[in-house]
Amino acid sequence: MAGADSSFDCIVVGSGNAGSCAALAASDAGLERVLIIDKCPAEWAGGNGYFTAGAHRTVHGGLADILPIVHNVDPVQAQHTDVEPYTHEQFIADIMRLGNGRSDPELVRALVNNSRAAVQWLSERVHVPFTLSFNRQAYLVNGRQRFWGGMALSTQDGGKGLIAAHHKALQDAGVQTWFDTPAVELVLEDDAIAGVIVRKAGKLAKLTAPAVILASGGYEASTALRAKYLGEQWVNAKVRGTPYNTGDGIALATAVGAALTGDFAGCHSTCWDANAPSDTGDRTLSNQFTKSGYPLGLMLNAHGRRFVDEGEDFRNYTYAKFGRAILMQPGGYAFQVWDSRVEYADDVVRKIWADTVEQLAGKLEEEGLENRCQFVDTVVSYNDAVRRFQAENASLRWDPAIKDGLSTQSNGFSLEIPKTNWALPIEQGPFLAVKVACGITFTFGGLAIDPDTAGILSETTGKPIKGMYCTGELVGGLFYSNYPGGSGLTAGAVFGRKAGEQAAKLTK
Numbered sequence: 001m002a003g004a005d006s007s008f009d010c011i012v013v014g015s016g017n018a019g020s021c022a023a024l025a026a027s028d029a030g031l032e033r034v035l036i037i038d039k040c041p042a043e044w045a046g047g048n049g050y051f052t053a054g055a056h057r058t059v060h061g062g063l064a065d066i067l068p069i070v071h072n073v074d075p076v077q078a079q080h081t082d083v084e085p086y087t088h089e090q091f092i093a094d095i096m097r098l099g100n101g102r103s104d105p106e107l108v109r110a111l112v113n114n115s116r117a118a119v120q121w122l123s124e125r126v127h128v129p130f131t132l133s134f135n136r137q138a139y140l141v142n143g144r145q146r147f148w149g150g151m152a153l154s155t156q157d158g159g160k161g162l163i164a165a166h167h168k169a170l171q172d173a174g175v176q177t178w179f180d181t182p183a184v185e186l187v188l189e190d191d192a193i194a195g196v197i198v199r200k201a202g203k204l205a206k207l208t209a210p211a212v213i214l215a216s217g218g219y220e221a222s223t224a225l226r227a228k229y230l231g232e233q234w235v236n237a238k239v240r241g242t243p244y245n246t247g248d249g250i251a252l253a254t255a256v257g258a259a260l261t262g263d264f265a266g267c268h269s270t271c272w273d274a275n276a277p278s279d280t281g282d283r284t285l286s287n288q289f290t291k292s293g294y295p296l297g298l299m300l301n302a303h304g305r306r307f308v309d310e311g312e313d314f315r316n317y318t319y320a321k322f323g324r325a326i327l328m329q330p331g332g333y334a335f336q337v338w339d340s341r342v343e344y345a346d347d348v349v350r351k352i353w354a355d356t357v358e359q360l361a362g363k364l365e366e367e368g369l370e371n372r373c374q375f376v377d378t379v380v381s382y383n384d385a386v387r388r389f390q391a392e393n394a395s396l397r398w399d400p401a402i403k404d405g406l407s408t409q410s411n412g413f414s415l416e417i418p419k420t421n422w423a424l425p426i427e428q429g430p431f432l433a434v435k436v437a438c439g440i441t442f443t444f445g446g447l448a449i450d451p452d453t454a455g456i457l458s459e460t461t462g463k464p465i466k467g468m469y470c471t472g473e474l475v476g477g478l479f480y481s482n483y484p485g486g487s488g489l490t491a492g493a494v495f496g497r498k499a500g501e502q503a504a505k506l507t508k
């Protein structure tokens with residue numbers, strides 16, 4: 001291979017959200033020959049981005065600030081909708097709090113400070129069809145839609161809508177994408193990037209470029225790397241998205257001296273349908289295997305015991321760590337349980353119904369419940385704790401749109417594992433259970449980058465390696481242990497734009 005087909009201004013490795021943002025930014029900044037390569041076949045385009053709910057967390061000034069970029073709110077609806085502003089300080093505090101203070105403060109600041117501009121760019125330049133996320137992030141309270149948890153933006157048709165918008169913008173900009181083309185080696189000459197060796201149609205080929213942007217995701221789809229970094233139990237986690245994110249970027253970059261950083265023992269993992277496929281997401285059902293209704297119910301393990309505080313915080317501050325909690329239970333699964341007061345709309349999951357808690361426990365034995373009596377006892381003592389709390393705090397009202405303080409911990413009685421908010425007795429049949437497992441979303445450890453330029457840092461000098469940039473899941477140091485929902489797509493856009501712009505600056 002030689003000539004026009006092998007020489008580029010910038011090569012982006014990975015066709016997901018982060019890589020797409022980087023490629024478009026590079027093209028918009030004046031680079032003519034921008035190429036995206038992806039190891040997946042064309043029908044898997046978009047990486048994990050395709051599987052998302054399209055949730056984007058950003059700093060914003062409240063409803064009036066974000067109304068101009070959303071497409072699903074008419075003026076009458078707007079009058080009945082409450083979206084509180086979400087400030088820089090809140091976004092920073094959320095990442096730092098959930099990461100137990102370990103996140104790199106400069107990286108976090110770069111993400112947060114550029115989040116609103118990135119979302120505006122996605123809307124105006126990429127034409128991402130943003131919506132207000134009524135069904136996931138708001139509750140109807142006293143006739144008003146109240147948004148909660150610091151996040152309000154989603155995209156029409158979720159990740160499918162997001163990736164379709166990227167695809168069109170890239171095509172219009174003349175950016176090519178080669179599928180079935182894995183990067184297998186990075187070429188460094190005189191301490192600067194010079195190109196990428198790829199496998200194309202079964203043959204190795206050298207592509208040259210003065211700038212390479214790595215956006216090839218984490219290692220969540222590699223069973224071996226999950227076992228190595230996260231622990232042996234993680235071989236049993238179910239892959240929620242693309243099966244092609246197998247840690248290649250880490251191997252490619254460290255082979256040319258890149259520095260690693262971040263939480264290699266940590267990942268984003270959620271409550272996921274126990275009947276979902278194990279090693280890959282499903283392109284049709286995508287995010288619909290998510291089972292995040294637990295704040296309004298209970299989670300019990302195979303021994304019939306609770307193991308987390310289901311009401312510890314709003315769902316989008318706990319959902320990314322509860323997958324791990326489920327994986328650590330006997331058998332690696334659990335049962336989510338509600339009574340008839342909670343509506344559960346999802347049609348994908350297999351629902352198990354019963355008229356009494358005892359009957360429900362009996363049915364769950366067929367699904368792996370090993371201690372039917374303990375299951376019933378757990379629900380009974382939970383109900384008892386809730387009633388005693390209510391008796392002591394008669395003025396408190398159940399409200400899912402705020403942390404309502406309705407708990408299981410009263411002066412007279414408290415549970416070993418509390419439920420801190422939204423605790424209602426599980427008492428009105430019919431009762432509903434679903435079986436959940438751990439779904440792994442993406443990994444937190446990755447490459448060290450310069451927060452201002454997204455340049456990949458050298459292990460030996462601590463300085464950026466000339467021409468090498470990184471964005472998306474592959475960036476390390478941002479998230480530790482846990483994660484505020486909707487931050488991943490925004491981070492990919494923020495550092496993708498930086499990477500693309502810097503690549504153009506360098507090349508020109």
Ligand SMILES: Cc1cc2nc3c(=O)[nH]c(=O)nc-3n(C[C@H](O)[C@H](O)[C@H](O)COP(=O)(O)OP(=O)(O)OC[C@H]3O[C@@H](n4cnc5c(N)ncnc54)[C@H](O)[C@@H]3O)c2cc1C
Nearest residue numbers: 014016018039047048049053055183241244472473488489
């Ligand atoms: C089910 C699900 C729901 C989610 N929902 C949300 C949400 O609502 N909001 C949010 O913010 N985040 C969400 N996420 C997380 C989000 O998907 C990621 O943060 C984001 O998409 C990462 O983007 P990326 O471009 O870095 O990686 P990806 O989109 O995964 O793209 C990486 C690409 O690199 C390719 N690749 C890998 N190795 C090579 C190689 N050697 N050569 C060439 N190409 C390679 C892969 O094939 C893949 O296409 C969700 C994830 C999943 C799985």
